[in-house]
Amino acid sequence: MDDKKIVEMIYENNEEGLRAAEKKYGGLCKSIAENILSQKEDREECVNDALLALWNNIPPEKPDNLCAYISRLVKNLALKRTRSNNMWKRRANYNAAGEELLDLIPDGMSLADEYEAKRTGEIINKFLGTLSKRDRDVFVLRYWYRDTVPEVSRRMGLSESLIKSLCERLRKRLRDELAKEGIIV
Amino acid sequence: MRTEVFRDTRLLDALEYIDDEYIASAARYKMKYTEETHEHKMTWRTPLKHSKIYVALVASLLLLAIASPMVNFITYMVSNFTAGAGSGNTSEAVESTNGMYDEYILTEEDLAELNEAYFQEMFVKAPDYAGQDEAFFQKLREEDSIYIKFALSVEHAMERSTVPGRHFYFGKYGDCIVVAKNTGKHSTGPYWYREYVLGEYTFTYSHATMLVCYNSTFYNPEDAYEMGLLSDTDVEKMYEMYFEYYRGGNSNETSN
Numbered sequence: 325m326d327d328k329k330i331v332e333m334i335y336e337n338n339e340e341g342l343r344a345a346e347k348k349y350g351g352l353c354k355s356i357a358e359n360i361l362s363q364k365e366d367r368e369e370c371v372n373d374a375l376l377a378l379w380n381n382i383p384p385e386k387p388d389n390l391c392a393y394i395s396r397l398v399k400n401l402a403l404k405r406t407r408s409n410n411m412w413k414r415r416a417n418y419n420a421a422g423e424e425l426l427d428l429i430p431d432g433m434s435l436a437d438e439y440e441a442k443r444t445g446e447i448i449n450k451f452l453g454t455l456s457k458r459d460r461d462v463f464v465l466r467y468w469y470r471d472t473v474p475e476v477s478r479r480m481g482l483s484e485s486l487i488k489s490l491c492e493r494l495r496k497r498l499r500d501e502l503a504k505e506g507i508i509v
Numbered sequence: 510m511r512t513e514v515f516r517d518t519r520l521l522d523a524l525e526y527i528d529d530e531y532i533a534s535a536a537r538y539k540m541k542y543t544e545e546t547h548e549h550k551m552t553w554r555t556p557l558k559h560s561k562i563y564v565a566l567v568a569s570l571l572l573l574a575i576a577s578p579m580v581n582f583i584t585y586m587v588s589n590f591t592a593g594a595g596s597g598n599t600s601e602a603v604e605s606t607n608g609m610y611d612e613y614i615l616t617e618e619d620l621a622e623l624n625e626a627y628f629q630e631m632f633v634k635a636p637d638y639a640g641q642d643e644a645f646f647q648k649l650r651e652e653d654s655i656y657i658k659f660a661l662s663v664e665h666a667m668e669r670s671t672v673p674g675r676h677f678y679f680g681k682y683g684d685c686i687v688v689a690k691n692t693g694k695h696s697t698g699p700y701w702y703r704e705y706v707l708g709e710y711t712f713t714y715s716h717a718t719m720l721v722c723y724n725s726t727f728y729n730p731e732d733a734y735e736m737g738l739l740s741d742t743d744v745e746k747m748y749e750m751y752f753e754y755y756r757g758g759n760s761n762e763t764s765n
Contacts, residue, residue, distance in 0.1 A: 352540050391536050392529030445526020452531055464535035468524055471539075479538040 327390040334382045342379050349391065353398045359470040360402035370405055374398040395469075444507055451501045455494070462487060463494050 325344045333341025353374055357367040374397040387393035452460050458480070465476045466487070473491070477484040734741065 349540075352536055355539050389529035389533050391533040395532050395536055396525075441522040442526055444520065444523035448523060449527050449531075452527060457534065460531055461535045461538060464527070464531050465538060468527060468532060469535060469539065 331382060331386060331390055334379060335386060342375060345378060345390070345394065346375055349394050352391070353394060356395060356398045356469060357402045360399070360406055366405055367402075370398060370402045373401050377401065444502070447501060447505050447507065448498065451498055459490065459494060462490055466491055 325348065327348075330341050330344045330348070333344065335341075350371065353371045354367065357370045361367045361370060374394060377397050378394060381397075452463065455463065462476060462480060462482075465471045465479060466473070471479070473484050473487050476482075477487045480487070482490075
C-alpha cells in the first residue's frame, strides 16, 4: 500500500492503516531495533511501542516520509530503552560503528548542545548530498542504521573489503569537511 | 544524563539531523534484504545446496569431465540440472550481486539456453585460456546482448567448476575483459573481472572485489596505495569507475 494512503488511513483513525504500516515496515523496524537492543523481548516491545507512537502521533502529525518517520521512531525508542537499561555497550557492532565516527572528533571538543549537533548535522547533510547514491546508502546503512560491515555488504551486494575501504574513505572525506567548517581542527 | 551516557557520541547525535530522503533510500536495501532472506529460507534447496557431499559430488563429476570427453555429457546434464533448473540459484545470484543484476532478470529459459552456451564454450570449444582468439571475441562483440547474458550465467556454472585458481577467459568488450576465475571456495563462487588500463597499471574489477594487477601480482587498491604504486587520485578514480559500472555502465555496454 502506498505510504500516503497509509498515513491518510491512520490520520482518519482507521486501524487498517496501522496494520498496513506494520506489514510494510515491520521487518525494517525489527532490523533497526536489532542493531541497538540485545534482548529479543526489548526489541519486540520497541517495535510495538513505535507502532503505538505512530498511531498516537498521527494526527496531529502527518509525516511526508513514512519510512524515515517510522525508522526514526524505532531508533529513538530503542536508544531510549538502551539508556534506561544502561546497556549502551552491549551491542558490539553498534558500538563499533559509533567508534569509527568518534575517531573523527578528538576528545575534549565541544559539541554537546543541540545547536552544535544540529549545525554539524547540516554539514553532514551537505556532505551526503555530494555523494553518489550508492556511497550515501552505504554511509547511512553503516552509520545511521548501524548495520555491521557484513550486513551492509550483503544488502548492497558488494564485498566486505570494499565496504570497509569505502567507509574509511567516506570518513576521511567527512573529517575533511568537518575540518573545513571548523568543527574539528 | 545524556552527556554522561553519550559522552563520546557527539557526532552520532548530529547524525540524527540527516534528511529523511537519505534514511528512506538506505531503508530500501534493508527491506529488500529482509524479504529476500525470508524467501530464501522458504526454499528446500538451501540445505541441499550447501551440503558438502553435494559439492564434492558435483566437483568430482566435473573433474572427470575435464579428464574425459566421454563424461562431458553427464557433466552437462548435472550442470544443467543444478544451475538451470533451480530457481533458487537465480534468486541467490540476484541477491548476492544485486547491483549488477538488477537490470537483468533471467528466466528459466534463459538459464537453460545459457547453460547450453556455457557447455559449448567450456567443453566443446574450450576457450579456457587467456589466448587471443580474435574471431571468438569478435563473435562475442557482435552478439553483445547474448554475450552479457552468457557472462552472467558463468557465475552459476563456475560455482561447480573444479580447478581452483583456473581462469576462464570469456571475452572482451571495448575495454572490458570478462574473466571467470574459480576461487576453489563454493561459498564465494567465481570472480567476474572487468579490466581497465590506466597508464601502466591494469585495474581489475569484479563483483566481489577490486584488485590492482601489477607485474602479475594482485593487490587491493589500498595496499597498492600504501606501496606507492597508486596515487590517492588513482584510487579515487578506480572507485569512481567501479561504482559507475554498478550504476549502469554495464547496461550501456549491452546497448553499444
